[in-house]
Amino acid sequence: MNPILFYLFSILMLGFGIAVVANRSPVASAMSLVVSFFCLAALYVGLDAYFLASIQVVVYAGAVMVLFLFIIMLLDLKAEQRRKFNKLAIGGGALVALAFAAQLLGVLGGHPRGDKPFPELKLPIGESLNDLQHVGETLFSLHTLPFQIIGVLILVATIGVIVISKRELK
Amino acid sequence: MTVLNFIVLLPILNAIAIACGAPARKSALLSAWTQLALTIVAMVGYRGGFAYGSTWAVAPEWGLNLTFGVDGLALVMLLLTAIVTVAAVWVTPKIEKRENLFYACVLLISGGAAGAFASVDMFFFYAFHELALIPTFLLIGIWGQGERQVAAWKITIYLAVGSMILLVGLAKLYLAFPEGARTFDMIEMTKARHLIPAAEQGGIYIWLLVGFGVLISLFPFHSWAAPAYAAAPTPAAMLHAGVLKKFGLYGLIRIAVPMLPEGAKVWMNLLLVLLVANILYIGLVTIAQKKLDWMLGYSSVMHMGYIFLGIAAGNAIGITGASLLMLGHGLSIAALFAMCGYLRQTSPSLAFTSLGGIAKKAPFLGYAFGMAAFASIGLPGFANFASEAMVFFGAFKAGPAATLDFSSIQIATVCGLWGVVISAVYMLRAYRQIFQGEPQANVATFKDPACSVKWSVILLLAALMVGGLWPKSMLNFIQPSVEALIGK
């Protein structure tokens, strides 16, 4: 990936990530989240994970965000916007998050392995990486069992959503 | 099934039956007497070594089996259990509330003690003892008096923590054996004791000492004892002070002494300091008591010091004496608590100042209490004297002869001898204040107790006198076992 693109998308992603946190309006937060996820998808592309990038866009930016926005609208959360800050909580929380980030920097400093550039892929000449095929193969040969469990998981989630959000039982 | 299995199971099964609704007092009495009879049968039929063995595999790969079996020492402890149980059930007055639960708890304590004494397996030896924990809690909490709730919490938590410390010690001991030789069978462990590395023994011994020490109320872990005994209903106090407390001492004799001789040496001076504190310091505390039940509680703590002294001596004389003293102390303190319970029932307060002149109103009580009191302070004719003398002889012999440079254990013996004076001070003072003098107004209607109390006290005193006048009757059981234990 072009480093410039990398920096661009990274900064955008982080910036909108901060916006998610900083925005007072839930709708604005949600929109920032969408942008941030788009940038993330772009970074995936830079890592040759085209399939995941598309999934990211479809699932997150498409489905999940809509859900979020839908709920925000449904509950009409604007009324709650104006509330006093709890300075102590904010200060403490920020401190913890900063400390965590600092530790992360420390860990990266102690991670010499990561200072190497990404290895080149061995691809047949002239072909681009068909990652969809590879992911599919791995998923359905090696990870069939988790895949099926995911199915159950979604079933459970569906039941759960129904059970919890049903209004009245007839 | 051997007679031993019946001795252990009888009270437990009976407790269950009573809890399920069997007539409480009758079946409890029947069970207690049967237990005593069976114990005597077992003693009569005893021919040395470990007898009446029975075993049931529980976890063979750890060498963990539910194994019963008794040697002479254990038989004597079983006898103590049986006698005190009979007396404890017998003296129990009419229980107003939840009679069945009461007797079930009492029998469980007895069954737990019997099970511990009859166990050859270290694990079950420990486990049976703990059977008494919750029944004690209930007995003190429901049927106790005074600060019963505080006392019940205190004794339960204290003993639980002590047991846990002990458990760690036992685990250490188990693991100190090399793999392959590990077993919970105490006979096997004793045989294989040379496999325990000498350097590790000190580390194990201190855990055992503290663990057992808490259960025995070794100074400074004694503060549970007096309040609990003061608050407990009579049978609970009798069984706990008389029998259950002996578990720890029995454990030391059965486990720590034979298996960890090197460890005993490491901690000898500490033990001596503690036991002298038990005798002298607790003795002084006892003098300062102003109520009979508290005084008896502390005196029972104090007397543990003598038994410890015998154990610390480490020789056959001292340990045999300590074992006999366990019997003697158990019987005498049970008798004292039995009468204290009767006094409590009939008199508004047990403070010395509010009692007086009872001997005139209740000559039997005056006599019997006097005998029990004299027994507990080591009067010849009762088992306590014979055993205390043996303890002193054994402990003194553990030091060098023919020199005035006394070794530490000899100094401890001297202190212990002085304790005899102290115990006379508080016992006689209490006796004078309660029983002698002109009868006070609030004991004007005092009478001698009913037959059940009378005879159970007589039973205890008679057993004490048998042990005192003819100590060989008990020593014949104890001595070979002790010698086998310490490897003579």
Next chain:
Amino acid sequence: MNNNDIIPWFILLNPLITAVLILFVFRKNHGTAATVSTMSAFFGLVGSLCAFTLAPTHTFVRWIDMPGLQIPIGVQLDHLSQLMLLVVTGIGFLVHLYSTVYMEHDESKSRFFGHLSLFMFSMLGIVLADNFAMMFIFWELVGVSSYLLIGHWFTRDAAGKAANKAFMMNRIGDFGFMLGILMLWSTAGTVTFKGLEAATGTLTTNPMFLTAAILLVFCGAMGKSAQFPLHTWLPDAMEGPTPVSALIHAATMVAAGVFMLARIAFLIGLSPAAALIIAWIGAITSILAALMATQQDDIKRILAYSTLSQLGYMVMAIGLAPDPNGGPAMFHLFTHAFFKALLFLGAGAVIHALHHEQNIWKMGGLSKHMRVTSITFLIGTLALTGCPGLAGFFSKDAILLAAWSNKPLFFIAWSTAFLTAFYMTRLYIVAFTGKERSEAAHHGHDCPAPMTIPLVILAILAVCAGWKTESYFMSHHAEHASHIPMLLAICAFMFGTFAAMTLYKGKDKEPLSLPLFRNKFYLDEIYGAIVAGTQDVLAYIAAKIDSLISGIVRLAGMAAWGVGFLFRLLQFGNVQGYSFVFGLGVVWLIWFVVFK
């Protein structure tokens, strides 16, 4: 076991059986109890007379028997015990006889006789004991029977206190006794007297040790024979019925200490230092007690101090001349038993007749009303004061002779003899002569026969017990090296008697006032202060520390509860706070694991 061996066992067990019978069977039947007890005492006397004629025997049963520790229960009939048996059973029988009347109207007469028999059993056990441990056992048992008898009238506070005091003082002495036994045993490996005698070689390897051991054993004697400083219980013990005082606290039990010392005379002989200390303690006791006696008003107390003083004499004699056959000490014990028992019984008769009046200043003129009593009492007094020809003269003379080699001790002994004559004469003159000083004294009368017969018998013995008996006690017959001690003794008797006669003749009240002596050198007060100042304060402190310990335990529990309560505050319900704590945990653990 042949017939001869049975006799000592019979003598020993006969009173025990009697005691058990009385206490458990005849509890309610007072008359029978008295009869049974007296009969048994009589049988004991007969048995002792038989035993006296027997050759020495020694039989035992094993009581505790294990490797390293053998304690037998054995009876040893020998020169020393044969005579002592006679003394104990003889006086015992007379006291029993006397008591049947004296205690006639007591409401717990059977208890009294039961305890009396118990005492006889214990005392005979000491006499017959063949080893230290057994002696200690019976030592304690006499302590208990003495406790029971002093406290016979336990509803009186003073009696209970006196009983307790007696027992406690003895316990203190026994502390040393037991320790001494332990020391001897650990060295010699045996507790039997014969075994110890055989092991003298081992025992003498460390003279300091032996001295210490003997002195510790002597502590036992100090308690039982009421030697200074453990003597204060004996005068208080007079709270008991007078026959008890006669039997236990004059003639037999208090002499047990002396008897025990005689038993181990062979050991004392090995340690001159110990012997000297014993002698000095005896001497101090005798002079102090004599001084105290001069100012007492209670007839029994005067006799009690006199007993103390005489016991001191005997102990001093043991220290001066330890003799396996008893020596002058046992000789004096023997004679003293008779005249002191006589004096006590006589005092008892007086008290009985005067309806429990014990103050001599409220008596007077009794010789007119109580002829037998006064004559026998006079004989006893003379015997005690050392009137030549009477029993006391010979034994006292023997002691003074033994003391002659040590002049300071001799001086003390002589002074004591002088004081004895003084206070006894005072007693007799004040109580028996002159005018009646109270209503009760006018109505004095001689007592019934069972009370006077013992007086008469004892009076006869008090006269003649010293005749030709001295040699029985001497293992090697000592020539009278000097007659000076004897002459001085006669002088002491005469001066003392004369002084008292001139001072007290016809007086109605105490002409002398010596508060120091009257108040027994304030020793009771001092002891009281010491006990209160040490034991009670220590006990108080200990109790405080103990409540501190349980407070610490409680505090630990409360601290755990409190910490739990504080921890619980973390659980404040706000999920954001929870994630904050979570985050803190994350950061902290990562710091701990990764960067530390």
Next chain:
Amino acid sequence: MQQIIPAITLEIAVLILGLLMLFAEAFSKTADRSHMARYAIAVLLALIGFSFFTTPPPANPAPGSMWDFYAVDATAMFFKRIALATTAIVLVMALEYRSVLSKFIPGTEEGRGTGEFYSLPVFICAGLMFMASAVDFILIFVALELVTIGFYVLVAYMRKHAQSLEAGVKYLILGALSTGFLVYGITWIFGLSGHTHLDKVRATLVAGFAAGGPLVGNEHALLFGIMLVLIALGFKIAAAPFQLWVPDVYQGAPTPVTAFLSVGSKAAGFIVLVRVLEVFLAVPAVRGKVIAVLVLLAILTLLYGNLTAMPQDNLKRLFAYSSIAHAGYLLIACAALSADPFGAKEAISFYLAGYLVMTLLSFLVLITVARQSRGDDIRHFAGLGKRNPFLAFAMTVAIASLAGIPLTAGFLGKFLVFKSAVAAGQYALIAVGILGVGAGFYYYIKVIAAMYWDEPTDKTEITVGPLTRLFVGGLVALVFVLGIWPAPILNQLSERPISAVAHK
């Protein structure tokens, strides 16, 4: 008997059971769904018996086959049975609880809307069973999430009950947070090793961090990853300082769910913890640190759980704190895992088995009593000894076992834990553990005191249904059987792995 049934059949059967229940819920004509639960209980219990006749999937799985990630060793089978038994008993509780439940679920008829409440635990059970066998991070993650999401739903199930919803939200937020850490941690471990399969991860890491290995110098990164995974698992097992959700969620959730959480979720958390620890502890470069952090967590957890339970008055909350404490004891064994691998594993498994029995017993009684006393504070238990001696006795047994009184299952578990700690020489842990036991006695016995000492405030007798009575009796018996005769369980644990897969 020849064992020809593959172990995965069990999970499949459970899943089919769950689906059938959903169908039944959808098509059943009657409103009362309790028969569903009864059938499910029967099936689950039957499956436990069935599990003894299973054999692992293909004896020699081809490399790269899906069976590679699915271990069927003794531990796995043991935990599968635990999951089945737990679920069955939770369903019994659910039946007992249904009247309370339907109060908070608006419905036209009594019993409506409870069908899912019976079927969701069955699905969760399948998830737990998968977790027991999972030896691959992917499978672990997926199974864990199945369980977690199922629990989100169950905790918040009573949707007219604000507390249940509040508990649901708290669990949801914190659970998701921990999922984030888990994923991030897995990422790092994958990043360093290049594998998700635990055995391969171990092999790569051991080789990589050996002297001169390719990964030397990256210890920080590995520790970071390990720590993140441990934090997430610590959350699942309720180790301090990640335990804060526990009391609130336990209190707010429907009581059967609380029981399920405290047993099922914890057991699953521990089996995963043991499996990953076996990997981490194999790497010498980080072993010391990992043990240190386990010790630290254990101490904190023990102190927090035990001390905080002391001032509690609400029984559900008290059990919540005590479940934290029990996690602490289990962590003691975890800290001993490297010094005494076999003993510690045995201790954890046995402890969990005992914990299952005693916790479920206490909750079963709790539900029965709380329903009829209208409250789950300790004072609602006052005088239970008079109101229903049978339940009081059962509770006493459960409490005795939880407190660790001998001859009960709980004691043996504690004994094994302390034994392995002694073997590992972890004396600081032992000391804190003893302190914890002391505190534990205080708060556990509070319940006994209430039941027997106090007079009942409400004199009505408490009735027990036949099924509950059967299960209470059975669990009481089991507490004693496990405490006195552990051989059957121990045999299961010490059995050589049925499958060679896990230890290839």
Next chain:
Amino acid sequence: MTLTLNHYLLVSGLLFSIGFAGVLLRRNIIIIFMCLELMLNAANLSLVAFSRFNVGADGLPNFNAQVLTFFIITVAAAEVAVGLAIIVALYRARQTTHVEDITTLKF
């Protein structure tokens, strides 16, 4: 200048921290939930980067990690669904999505 693994890890780590900060700072449950999604996605980014970095013997990225990423996305979606359902139910019961208002369970 070439991009290294650590570049990606740094970015993802920062994103994770931002998400974490959001969880700690925000009090609206829905936004907290969004931040949790941020954290999951940050982890995904690392995972994909590692997948690309840990090239196997066949010279291709390690697709196991991508599969895991796929699962994570799926799970996250399911979680969001359930979570939002719960939030809606809570809102119905309490008319709030504010963490400070849901503190009835405490101590």
